[in-house]
Amino acid sequence: MNDAAAFHRLFRLLAGQCDGDSWSVVEIPAIDRLRQALIAPPHQVSNTDLAVLLRQALIFESMRRNWAPLAECDVLGDRWVGFQDWSTFGLKAISISGGWRVSPQPWQPDWVEVDGTNSIEARASGETVCRHFESASVPADPFLSKLNRKAYRSTAQRNAVRAALRAPIGSTLVIMLATGEGKSLISHAVAVAGYGSYPGQSSDDGVTLVVVPTVTLALDQEAGALDAGFKGPLAYRSGEQANNRQIIERIEAGSQSLCYASPEAVCGALREPLKAAARAGYLKAIVIDEAHLVDAWGTGFRTEFQLLGGLRRELIQLSPEYRQPRTLLLSATLTEASLTTLRTLFGTPGEFTEIAGASLRPEPEYWSSSATNETERVERVIEALYHAPRPAILYVTRVSDAENWFQRIYGLGFRRISLVTGKTSLVERDATLLKWRAGDIDLVIATSAFGLGIDYPHVRSIIHACIPESLDRFYQEVGRGGRDGRACMSLLIPAHDDWSVAKRISDVTVIGIDRGLQRWLAMFEQAEHIPNSRVFRVRLSTSPGFTDDDIDMVGERSADWNARTLTLMERAGLIRQCGIEHRMGNNEPWQKIEILDHDHLHYEVWQRRVGPLRQAIAEANSSSLYLMRQYILRQECITRLLIQLYGDDRVGAVCTSCSQCRAMPASRISLVGIARTFPWQHPLPPSDLVLALMDGSSRLIVFYDSFRRDSRWFRRLGEVFEVLGQNGVINLTLLANQDEFDKEVTERLSADPWFVAKVDRLLPGRLPPGPEVILSTERPPLTRANLSKRDINKARIFILPLDTESPDRPGIRLSQCFDGRMFFFDEFHQRLMR
Template sequence: MNDSFSELREILKIGKIPEDISHVLEPCHRRLLDALRNSPGSGDIVSLVRHVLRHEDAKQGGSSATTLLVPCKPPFPNRSIWESASITVLREDKEHYLISARPWQPEWLNLADEYPPDAPLFNEKPRRNYEPVSGDPFLQLMKLDKYSNIGQREAIRAVLTAPDSSTLIINLPTGAGKSLCAQLPALLNSRNNNGVSVVVVPTTALAIDQERALKPFVHHATAYYSDDSVEGKERREGIRDRIRAGTQRIIFTSPESLMDSLAPALYEAAKCGILRYFIIDEAHMVEQWGDDFRPAFQEIPGLRRDLLRLNSFTTLLLTATLTESCLDTLETLFGQDLQVISAVQLRPEPAYWFKQCESEELRKQRLLEAVYHLPRPLIIYGTKVKDVEDWKRELTRAGFKRCDLMTGKSTTQQREQLIEKWREGKIDIVVATSAFGLGIDQSDVRAVIHVCIPETIDRFYQEVGRGGRDGKACMSLTLYTTEDFGIARGLNEKSTITIERGLQRWQSMFDKKEPLKDGKYRVPIDNAPSLLEKDIDMQSDQNRAWNIRTLTLMNRANLIEIDSEEPPQKKNSESESEQAWEDYRNSRSIRIRNECHLEKFIWESEVEPVRHQRQSWSHKNLRLMKEALKAKRCISEIFTEAYSIPSRHTPETRNPVIVSRACGGCPVCRENGVTPFPGIMPAPSPVWTKPKFFVGEELQRLLLENNLMLIFYESLEDKSRKRRINKVLKWFVEQGMINIIIPSDLQETLIKEVNRIPNAFIFLWETYQPIKMPHIPTLIFNTEAEKLPYNYLSKNSMSQAPRIIILPRDTPDPSRTDRRLIDVFSGRQFKFDPFCTEIGI
């Protein structure tokens, strides 16, 4: 029995909870003690005590049930409530119950008697199998020394070598560290307070969460969101001022704020050339929400396009759930020099359980049973705001007070408070719509329950993905009724405007166009589509949203291109400024792509297929969700179908997205006795054919238009020569060398030197691997006078980047070991000491 559990036993026996519990290391013990200090409900106590008992059972190997002596007086519950959580009262006296917990084996879940659903959760069984990989020196900027996995490493390296004005889609599994792929380059390229990167996030909760994560590295506010308090206004003004000054470094904001109050500051930053990265986190939302209730998502590309005319920067689109439909959308909106770096491994952590309930009452009973038995923290997802509010009330009534809710109607203050409590372990259950959890990295969620049918397999996979982010086993439980199918079907039917109505809206907007320079037009988005009463009376926000949806649909059909223009400058009077801003907000800049844009036959031939394709993808997504509920094949096969993307040769070549299957347990696998399997994360190949790099003028002079140069040295025993070698390595980094293959004893000194060089970074490799390495300047230092692999000297047809090899004078010729390479190599070569003289070392 461990000391932590012994201490907990003593505390519960005495019944006096200490004020300070910071020394309690076991999370489930600390959560229970915190609850007991803060007037918990009976359901909270029972479930948290069960968590402690079952966790201790698992640690002891299950040889015998762990027992615990607990008070039998309030706030502790009576015997019948303990039994609701499969907790047996073994003995009782006037003051205490002696209790132990049984595995949860509900009769209503198939094979739960053989595979108790809660067992892997309390075992905290590791499921994830990818290992950290050696890091690059610049990771120290965020107090890291390794990448969490190979996908993250190759993604970050691809970001840092992205060509000017290019777009990179980063497709990594949830929990694989996508956020670092944007945050680290943004901070690396603003080390001297001379740059800013903007990160568009779908929810305020995510902006707040990202700000919290970066607090140790960026000490001022970075989350920009609506808050009408005096403090909130000062916060936003401070961010805008720092963007203009180039000292903001990074900012997290919504699409709506980006298009509105942030735009003037970003235009000024672009004019000064200090915009570094333009990032969309959870980029699948560009399609999923941009097509529907957040059209601003699909207006972002227009603003980006206009900013690129002022300032070259890299665009990053981050996602864990890239479908073919989503990729098509992103290519349409962010095309031109767009690449995808992908390392898709399905989540191995969740075990999936599904149960259809014959009535709403039966679903309620089964939900409460699950909540009594499952470990904390856990998330419960519903579809409708009203349903979520009803479930929250049911849980509170059942004695679960450490429970809160989040929906799209939650205020910013409510979201902030919930996230803070959730992180601090002050609440155990969040009941939510899909507004909660997006990108929020709460690592120890052990269970995710759906009391609905998600309208897409995509939404289901994303929400289940909020569990098990620490790589340990978690559970997905879906409780659904027949009525849920109709709700899911209704939500799945995309509210795409008809071509008749769309053409009517477009005609109305285009009739009031204003010509701008460079072939652009300004069109009003607050214009009613007709003079009919139903159109004139339509709420202005609703009317604007439909007009924006019309423009984004036309953009995807290539009839127009949504563009942008610089926001108005301050006028002489406040009223003039307000009017100018009102006009700006109520209009959009566009460029005509098809001169027949007002003809119905063009809408039928160009727009209608886009509408149809959108609906087809949506229907497929729901079909896969229904298939998951039927459990006729392993759920990993269903997810693989959703996220695999075939290669394409026209109109532009596109490499396939390969999915590595994984399953933590599903009805089909349990039926067939298949144990959970994790799959293997694929290692991405370099994506850029012409990555960004520079070669210093001095090195160019010495290369004489060659891209391979050898430098031969005599001995490393000479201390003065070794010091000169360190200086030479630093010189090569200053001249643009990025791929570095050097002995480990030289790395430490070089890393210190590199960190002092402004805007320099290097990638460390153990060996020269031209197929796996980015095609950028490469430096190889060989210490042994042994035969070189042929690829060290062979021409790399895919790269014109220089390759420098420093090697012993006695290195043999790879083609004939009876002679020295220095004597037969006909390309550019130097002896070490003359080379040092040549570069002034």
């Protein structure tokens, strides 16, 4: 159903001329959301809810018509007879027999610089397409058939998945992928494809641990994974004993393909099961989602984020040499300070590198008002809620503010709303997520935790009734909108008092030198040395002393501050955390510490090492708040500020729409691209089995008879791919190839993470570095350079028709003049099968 037909059907539904149950237009959310609300039970939806959705649908249709003429509809029925508040919602209503004839009015609030815009929310209500996903030009690699995926969302997503699956043993890869590009596919791909076989196991065995910051995100990720075909339960969550017991048993057995858990659970109840899995070689990967929070949250509270580095080292050390887990750190964007923290905590052992595939989002249109008093801010937010397209999220900073706003909004007559804060129970979170996905909730009032990584695509409005403490937090929250690639609106409505709240949160409490050294001395005094090493065990619950200030510093409270102290010392290069132990019969945690600086007990060393680090942390937080202030005061384009925050070498950008750019179109920033190179430039060579088939030139041609490509030949070709994949060759180029090949051998290619390119001629850069198979079903367009001698890490195996001609000797078969190693297909298959 096209847009015009959908609106016509909605027009008839509003006029009572058709039902709303027998049709839907999920591809047009602006219309389908109103349809769903109109047929919902009356106690679940109010006229206030319906009026907002009606405005959105009329603006959508008006945008389709280029505002000439304005869309209008007849609203009939008993429920509308006494309704008189149309103008409150930016609607013009004329009384007609049995109801009203309604049309939209532009929304141009006098507290926003409208800059000649017809209606500030029109682009979002009109669902203007800004990005295209699921492009047929980015076909899926064969292993994604296990997830029923036929395409990648984008080239950036494909590059990220391939980089993750090529990660060397024990390495750490930072992956920056734009919000909406589908970071969750990376974890799914690792779980189904893995990193090759291991003696006694298949590539499907093993655990991919995904560390998520919130219960809400764990539940959302679990739902997405279940839809992709994974077997639940997948999310470890407090209070779910039966669920958690099953997950623990499956982790220890290596059959828990995916596990979503918080840092607290990973460092606590899941630590021993994960250690058992590591010893058995079952731990495939440690994935940390929203990795920017390791720095943003782990420094000031929720210390477990930064304890993950020590746990990772412990798990790697426990794993068999050839089954050490890879670490993947996922985020849409990372500041330089965040990347430095990640490098410190996860940089050893193993390689540490990054792949930047992120671009700043084109969907948000940015609007903001100047700061005002609280009373006027309330009026502005309410006006926005009467006009802003749905679904919408209203963000605030404090839990008490969220609770107050929920009561206020409910009192205005809105019913399709929900509240999510750190105090929201698990049951309430579950209910909200289900209704949010089903389209039964139009507005969520929330603190910053809601929405982290939640892949609900159709959010049209992000409203901030606060000043975020950093430009990074602001951009992360704005990024919850427009994940379907269609326009969304960001509306920031600050009050004067917000500045002090933002400043207080920005000033992260980092323990001082005097107090930090005092805590370290107390811990080290009771430390236990592990013989023949530089490693000590320190008791985390150690009290720092016996003064009046220390009398309450016992148990968990003291352990938390001690953990912060150790993390600060690690970031300063004094120690390295190697994992936590729990004593038999005593659940007290002991952290294993490797001493890196023998002068770690000296005050002047703390001054020299810890002092500058504390200053750098403070400056980074202050800088991000300063950038937030520049945006609010309209002193700089939001795109330029974000490039300054994240670095032009890590994010690409095209100018979106903010007050600076709307006022001065000539100042719009030009497209900024980033160099996209594959992070692992030195892959492992193929195994000895494959190398033994080649000569010193690292190339090999296998010729086959085109007339003998029967079912037996295809089966044996699949066997060739299977063996090659198990021996380090997973790049496949289909040269001048027909679709029949990947249909016949997909099952074999899916056994290992093969990367496939279909090309008309061989060009560099089409696949990740590494050995490759080049297969052709007809005479290929080869050049002499294509057949030249290769480096061992770039070995080539050609599988070509027997009648392939020499590229520089027309009329002469290549098999008669090639100067390298050659086999006929049957012999090649036979040698591999040995």
